[in-house]
Amino acid sequence: MVLQIPNQELLAPYLQVPIAAPLLDINFGFARARVLDTAIELKLFTHIAGGAHTCSALATVAGCNVQALQILLDALVGLELLQRKREAYSLSALAAVYLVEGQPGYIGSHLSAVMEQWDTWGNLTEVMRTGKKQLRRDWGSPEGREQDPGMFTHLFPLVFPAAWQAASQLDTELQGRVLDVSAGSGAWSIATALRHPQVEIIARDEPGLLPDLHEQVTRFGLQERILLQPTQLELRSLPSESFSLVIVGHVCRFKGARKSQALLRECYRLLQPDGKLLLADVMPNDERTGPAAALMIGLSLFLNSQEGGVFTTTQFHTWLRATGFEQIKELRIGPLPLLLASR
């Protein structure tokens, strides 16, 4: 029998095209996020760490249907968060560090806070059509932030490695007072205090976020050197030229362009001559073509805040120069850019 190959025009749209896998990955990404969220909600990783290794043991402690849970556990093995040998499930290295409650690296409450945006993202098409966002909570407002403490204060394990390295690149002779403008988890304050035993730090944030911060500072025994201050006490009330270092860690994208520039001016006023400003944020490249995570965070801030957004390194350079800062250095630590500017 002679094989009848149809003409090229008919075949080409199916055969001479890029494979669709990346599209399917994006499309089904929501299900992966949901699997992780449910596993955190059911405390599966914590229960496994506590000794419940089989599906039936896990179903008992987590209060689940055995047949349904079996399928979820298999999916978690597929996602490389669990491993299975015969009937026994164990944690992957990633899950053991970040997903077990009570461990220092636990970020489950942060991941759950991120998932609180589920319905907000469900309205994305509508927001695009109308241009009107339906803010369930505004991350740029103090009340909005206090509703989601996990979003801001439970990030310590994610921020601390970069903060530790950045602190090691500061002048070894650093002395005097340091201001951590919105301390959140305290990662920058704690790393700086540990690396520079001569400094005293004022770490500020919303009153609702300070208890978590206090707990973290106390864990490191730094409560004598890191003084917590609620943000109701305006920066304006602090004396000029009284800090050797001001830290602005992952704050500007929540504030938006106008308030960020005002904040930088205030930081300049607070710094002593020769003082340094350390600025960390998520920054897309100048053409705003990547990294993908930065652009997605830009969209997230558009949806979740009145004025927030992501700004490029060049935008920050321009703002810092306009404020009077000189010698702006880019420290490359980890995947995120860090700027160190001198007054």
Ligand SMILES: C[S@@+](CC[C@H](N)C(=O)[O-])C[C@H]1O[C@@H](n2cnc3c(N)ncnc32)[C@H](O)[C@@H]1O
């Ligand atoms: C992602 S957390 C970063 C916390 C910490 N600096 C760090 O890098 O881990 C964002 C911080 O910015 C603060 N923040 C958000 N929006 C703000 C605003 N409009 N004004 C002042 N602070 C704000 C939050 O309270 C929170 O501490």
